[in-house]
Amino acid sequence: MNTSNPYQDDRGNNDRSITREGGGDLPYPGKGGAAVPAPGGPFLAAENMTGGYGAADILHDCTLTVEKGQIAVIVGPNGAGKSTAMKAVFGMLNLRGGHVKLDGEDITALTPQDRVAKGMGFVPQTNNVFPSMSVEENLEMGAFIRKDDFRSTMEQVFDLFPILKDKRRQPAGELSGGQRQQVAVGRALMTQPKLLMLDEPTAGVSPIVMDELFDRIIEVARTGISILMVEQNARQALEIADRGYVLVQGANRYTDTGAALLADPEVRRTFLGG
Amino acid sequence: MDFLNAIVALLNFVVIPATAYGAQLALGALGVTLIYGILRFSNFAHGDTMALGTGFVILFTWWFQSMGLHFGPLPTALIALPFGIVVTILFVLGTDRAVYRFYRQQKAAPVILVIVSMGVMFIMNGLTRFVIGVEEIRFDDGARFVINAGAFKAATGLAEGLAFKSTQALTILTAVVVVAALFLFLNRTRTGKSMRAFSDNEDLALLSGINPEKVVAVTWMISAGLAVIAGTLYGLDKSFKAFNYFQLLLPIFASAIVGGLGNPLGAIAGGFLIAFSEVGFTYAWKKVATYVLPESLAPEGLAQLLSTDYKFAVSFAILIVVLLFKPTGLFRGKSV
Secondary structure, eight states: OOOOSGGGOOTTOOOTTTBOSOOOOSOOSSOOOOOEEOOSSOSEEEEEEEEOSSSSOSEEEEEEEEOTTOEEEEEOSTTSSHHHHHHHHHTOSOEEEEEEEETTEEOTTOOHHHHHHTTEEEEOSSSOSOTTSBHHHHHHHHTTTOOSOOHHHHHHHHHHSHHHHHTTTSBGGGSOHHHHHHHHHHHHHTTOOSEEEEESTTTTOOHHHHHHHHHHHHHHHHTTOEEEEEOSSHHHHHHHOSEEEEEETTEEEEEEOHHHHHHOHHHHHHHSOO | OHHHHHHHHHIIIIIHHHHHHHHHHHHHHHHHHHHHHHHOBOOTTHHHHHHHHHHHHHHHHHHHHHTTOOBTTBOTHHHHHHHHHHHHHHHHHHHIIIIIHHHHHTTOOHHHHHHHHHHHHHHHHHHHHHHHOSSOBOOOOSOOEEEOHHHHHHHHOOSSOOOEEHHHHHHHHHHHHHHHHHHHHHHHSHHHHHHHHHHHOHHHHHHTTOOHHHHHHHHHHHHHHHHHHHHHHHHHHSOBOHHHHHHHHHHHHHHHHHHOTTOHHHHHHHHHHHHHHHHHHHSBTHHHHHHHSOGGGOOSSOOBSSOGGGHHHHHHHHHHHHHHHOTTTTTTOSOO
16 A cells, blocks of 8 residues: 555554454445446457556556457466456556447456446455455345345356355364365355456465366356456466467567467567476 | 342342343444454443433433333333433434444544544533533433342341342343344345445455445444433432543453454453452452362451442453463454
8 A cells, every 4th residue: 555645654553452453445336437338359458558556557558448248367477467467457557548338338447446337247356255254245246236036046156166165164263274265256246247357366376286177267258258367377277268368567468369479480489488 | 048048149239230231232342343353443432422312211211200101010111211322313413424424434443433432432522521511420220120138138037138120130131132123134134234245354344335424323323322321320320420421431442352353252251250350359359269168278357359439440451361372362353
């Protein structure tokens, strides 16, 4: 969090008996603008995004597009701005240039919360579950904005991740890393999003669990949900990708289908380790 | 017979008063722990919210009494309680709107909110004294006892009397009902779950479409309600004195921290632990000891570990021991 605001300076206080750490970074809703109709173009078109957290830009003219039901994967070296690009798509970053369009609407001015209502589902890399709440309650909270009956969606999530059904009464914080990721993805699916964004869904899980998660992600895409994913395991991710983006220093370096990027000797040599 | 007398004396002087006091502390600590869990700071104004709320209840009680309204054997304050709660909730929500909301929108560091709550505390403290005065006020009416010491002695033939004040019975009963209702609310209702979600992971709660302003408002309302109930029960049981509630802040915070800040179950356990320790350390055990021990071992002094003037030192000592050895509290709290 930036500390240019004097109210955010805690003057080195570490006393946990009077204050509690871990407040959110997101702005409270109600300050965003409105969506503007912008027909045509890909399903998700985040084009020419330029911006960063502070004075310096992290993203430079970065473009990401996803078609309906496709999987797009962002790969690149550490510090390339992969997660930042995704946060920009989700509205957690102030853009100085460029725009984000979803399903024929320009949503650049919307807050993250409003984007959820427009059909974006976001799974952060860390802190992506409610740890003290049960699996079932996590899913329920995912469906908070829905006023209709969401039990059938919950059944779909349980069908997709059968282990969650067995552990529905267990607090999400007590689950293993892989199971927790499943809860996180399930929670995002509860709003029935049109676009699911995953920030390194396989970070910190075993290779077997990783393959399992990728299989599930393909299954989700087959139901018509577009997927935008940042991945550290570039090779495996590109194998399932309809579209791959290699970012370097906040700018697009290579853009092609996943298979083509895997076949490109230049990409292989520089980013996939031979 | 001596053994029975010892048990009755123990019940009369330790168990019953400590249970009632513990219930009052638990209700107060629940409010503190909810604010800490959801708004992420320790609300120093909680003690004075209790005082102010109880002040409103007393004003309503006097008004009802002047109209000749009575609640049979129960204290009139019980009818006045809902009115006092509503006025206090409005006052607290107004404070939130006028003071806290600005800092929330600035995403102010929690430590700044702590200091802000101190400012609110001073204002509330002054307001309470201004409105209702600094003198001791007794506002309990209706039946005094559920079990009368004299009648108990006559009925059982024991040397020791057992007194169970109606305010104590009322305290314990109300606490049970309120706590049960609170837990049902937090675990079963949509709003309650959204409060827990907000406390667990603020960003994810926002991403799920939970309205933070609503969560904050409901938290303030529950906390104010609990404060008024706790304050009124304390005032009925002992007596109302504006400054007493300010002093209650220490045992209340001790209860919340000992149980584990942010954990409602911990707040209740902490309340009773602090209450029983305070009463246990300051009770003169001579009487009970004389009944159970053989004559040669009977204590000569009062067998009182601490003078009652030092009762706050007990909660302070427990607080420090817990913070040194188990800073997250006995139950897993949200701190650290």
